[in-house]
Amino acid sequence: MRRIPAAFQAIMATITDNLQAVKDRIARAAAAAQRDSSSVALVAVSKTHPPSLVREAHAAGQKAFGENYVQEALEKMDALGLPLEWHLIGPLQSNKTRPVAERFDWVHTLEREKIARRLSEQRPAGLGELNVLIQLNVSGERSKSGVSAGEIPALARSIATLANLRLRGLMAVPEATPDVGLQRARFRQVREIFERLRGAGFELDTLSMGMSDDMESAIAEGATLVRIGTAIFGARASVRGAA
């Protein structure tokens, strides 16, 4: 049997422990909100981390992974060859829609009808509908991605007409702040818009919000999916630009 180097064993133990710690945080936050912890899905955000760490997380039972950059994600999928569930959580440009339609299971960052139409046209028959979320610009900062609350209903209506997409809900990345009250207010805004869309007849079940530093606030306000990177894989070496 091939010997596993000690340093690598240490990484394996760390990721398994980190995943368990994140699941414990989710369970505590859900319990505090009188919610079932099974109502909060965990997407492990593996951007900038090598395939070997994704493999370790998978070995520890994790199935869903989030990536921000299309090219990096495709390379990782090819290197891994595992039946994982892939979520695109970074901005998507129209010249990159085809590989996303062909290889991802979820897109969290829809903000334009044109991109939605291309994804639907390019989704291969037999793969089933691509799950999509509209990204809401909740903080209203011009520099941030996402659409304003006022633009959401029209975009949702146009996505609902596309045969190969299934609109599941909303995603948001509020500005980072240590102020728990502000975190909760931002997440509450997202949930309210989500509930309004449901009231208008859209069959939505997914509220993607909450990261390593604010998942408790997001879960308290109704998140059904949290996107966690740092708390599972450790700090990222560098931050890159767009997809």
Ligand SMILES: *Cc1c(COP(=O)(O)O)cnc(C)c1O
């Ligand atoms: C990087 C990223 C995450 C993960 O953030 P952490 O703070 O490392 O947990 C979640 N969502 C999006 C959109 C990201 O870009």
